Amino acid sequence: MDILQLLTYASGVIFVVFFARKLLKYWTMPMHVRWELYPVPHEGKEWGGSFYEDVDHWKKTRHVDHVAQYRFMVPEILFIRALYEDNRPLWRWTFPFHLGLYLSIGGLVFLAIGALLQIAGRAPDASGLAALAQSLTIIFGVIGFALGTIGAVGLIVKRLTDPMLKDYTSGLDLLNLFWLGAIFVTGFLVWLSDPGFAVSRGYLASLLTFSPGPSLGGMQIINLLLFIGFWAYFPFTHMTHMISKYFMWDKVKWDDMPNRGDAGMDSKIKAYLSYPVSWSGAHIGAEGGKKSWAEVATTNPWAQPQKEEK
Template sequence: MSILHGLVILSLVIFIAAIVARAVRIMRTPIHLRWELYPVPHEKGRAAHGGSMLEETDWWTKSKDKDHLGELGVMIPEILLLKGVWEHNRKLWFSSWGMHFGLYLLIGHLALVTLLGILGVAGLDLSTGFLSILVSLLKALAIVGGALGLLGSVILFVMRLSDNGMKRFASPSHFVNLIHLGAIYLTTLLWALLDPQYALHSVGLLAGLVSFGEIPALPVVGYVNIAVVLLFFVYLPFTHMTHFFTKYFTYHEVRWEDEPNMPGGPLEGKIAAAVSQPVTWAAPHIGADGKKNWVDLVSGTGKVDDEKKEA
């Protein structure tokens, strides 16, 4: 096992551990009050006009079947095409889409190169038949993904500097993030363009990594590419860029979360646990003392006599 093996393992462990920790932290937050926002795409037969089950009289007696395909119909164009940005911020769309779609292509490239690496280790011949076509696809993915992502990152960098709104809220990290992403795209692009053995090298790299075997000598740009990619794996989980997976929660657990609290239903236990917690809010009208819980407090009205107010 080489130093490179160690660095890759360390980066992946940090990435996975930090992502899991963030996901667990979000999932362990208590049940919250309903805060859905329409349209909710799983509303069967009503999503097109933004309607909900509340459009029915006695809705609690009716079927609440959810149209999960409807959710996919929203999520797929949103993830792949950034539909929301297209509809609400057209001037940002191309750069943002380019930056994101370039990344998707490189992720696809990484998945493919990993698959081919494993197949190579398993002894399959990658130079003939369908597998050879996949190998030749690698370079195309690297070039298109790298170029598109680089273009998007550069335009976004300029917009962060010049756009009236974006520049007011830009922090140093926004520029560093874009430089970092740009470096990933640029080094991928250069490696694919300048290395005649690009496919062989990248498959060999992954084969060596997954088998803990020998890694072929790479061009300098290849090592630089590996370095910036690994650094990104370590850095990303601690930034707002985790929206790539927390978006699941903002949509499914908040925006589209419309589960009614039915008598004897599954929510009652969670609610009972939430309202039994002690409250320490300090405003006099709350009446909290650190021991009273939410149930104790709601029996009051909030009226505070003048003496307490003054105190």
């Protein structure tokens, strides 16, 4: 096992551990109070309405329209519809960039399938299935690299020249785009030197079987180093915004689950009300964490027999 293989494994482990840790961090946060924002697609009312439009809504069976939610979400994930509608000049670059990413990841998946088939003794020149996996690797990979490169370059130029974006762009933002752009460009160059991705597939097969890998060319090594470096770095960045997209849309903006006697919700609320409060504002009366939420919320510091205001 060579140093590149070790680094690839290490990168994968770092990615899995820290990405999972990030997911877990948000997953285990306390249930928030309701903070939904309409339209909420699963309400199934195209005008953006909610169950609050009905009299005695709590007596009615709650209807959740999952199809309406998917109808909204799929174009949003695939085509970044919100940006298309509200910020078209940026969408022109960020859409090819993201589509390039999706396709490149798709290419990697087909490369992995090809590697598994290779391990099973089915090479592309002897197996229709393996040949299909190879063809799809090439199609997804090459189109992905091209679109990703176009998007990354476009975004770098836009961030450097658009007065709205310039003031909000850091050196790190540019480095991130440059880094991803470099992965796309070198990926494309790898394809030029290895049109069937045979070496890459062999390398991936070696990783899956923990066996020595094939000899890699210079461009392949550069592409691999750029990729595994980014893979390990990615969980620590705000580029993991797919996490936010899931939680902020599905668990915040669309979380209109009412409190109607759900035992789990009740037990959470009771636990939260017992949390100590340490806010220092004099009116809070938290006594430095000695009082719980239930105590401060049920204490009225201004309670007095009613009298005329002076």
